[in-house]
Amino acid sequence: MPTRYEVTATALNLRASPSAAGDILTVLRRGQQCVGAGDAQDGWLPVSYQQLSGYLSANYVRVAPGAAAPSPAPVPAPTGGVPLPADPQTRLSDQSQLHPQFRQALGVLLDKLAAENRPFKVFEAFRTPERQRWLYEQGRSRPGGIVTNAKPWESFHQYGLAVDLVLFVNGQWTWSSTGDLGAHWKRLPDLAxxxxxxxxxxxxxHVELPVALRDAAGPALLASADAGWADTLASAAARWRAAGGSGAPDLAPAQRPTTA
Ligand SMILES: [Zn+2]
Structure with a gap:
């Protein structure tokens, strides 16, 4: 029986390698549990957490009270969709994960921008709730400036109904509005x-479909969905729920379209 551990620090990085320089896979909160995958070495404990395998600093975990490791909850893999990244720092820009109604309007907008030689590109499209949480933590429980006021499932990005369009000039993303660039940002809301x-x-x-958040996974959008969107949303919701998260929409399998 594997040992279950509990985090004792306020926030503890799960790292890809047993080193303080290892890539951060996710951040565990106080009281969250994970399953041991061997003995600690040099202060680093190998563990698995949800679908992730990595290392925690052994100083900030203890054996969970009454620990018996549960078998991991099954999470449906997206069928034919783009797999959801485990790393909250990974940004997705694939339009196949967007709702077809939004994708179509976005196509119209991108055509209008191109016709006026305004160099916007899709910087971020679908965003996992884990990434939304990670972004929300910036400027609050993690250093940096505040970048969002939306918690997980409060952003249209979690429903494939929003993208962020950023200027792409000379092979680089730029948020600058100095000089000629200002006119592009000024024009974006009109064309949107x-x-x-x-x-x-x-x-x-930020550009989004003009619906209410409560309708973002509602009957109207479900009826006009495709499999790429529905599978992305369903697997994101399932993974979130399996980790004990709340607020995810409930997409009953019968409501989901079966063809793209
Ligand atoms: Zn946005």
Whole structure:
């Protein structure tokens, strides 16, 4: 029977290698549990947490009270979709994960931008709830400036109904609005509106489908969905729920379309 461990620090990095320089796979909170995968060496304990395998600093974990390791909850893999990354720092920009209704309007917007030689590209599209949490933590429980006020499942990115469009100039992303670039940012909300999309005054790159958040996985959008969107959303919700998270939409299998 593998040993179950519990995190004793406020936040503890799960690292890809047994070193403080190892890549951070995710961050565990106080009281969260993981399963031991061997003995600690040089202060680093190999563990598995959800679908991740990595190392925790052994100073900040203890054997969980009454520990008997549960078998990991099954998580459906996306069928034919793009797999969801485990690393919350991974940014997705694949349009196949977006709702077809939003994707179509986005295509109209991108055509309009191209017709006016405005060099916007999709910087980020679907965003996992784990990444939303990680971004929300920035400027709060992690150093850095605040980048979002939306918690997991409060952003349209979690429903494949939003993208962030950023200028791509000379092979580089730029958020600059100095010089000629300012006119591009100024024009974006107008063209988005013409394409039937909504922008936010406080987040210039963000473009979303103009629906209410409570309808983001509602009957109307489910009825016009495709498998790429539905599988992405269902597997993100299942993974979130399997880790004990709340707020994920419930997509009953019968509601899901079976063909792309
Ligand atoms: Zn956004």
């Amino acid at each position: 509106k013409e394409a039937g999309l909504r922008t936010l005054t406080w987040e210039a790159p």
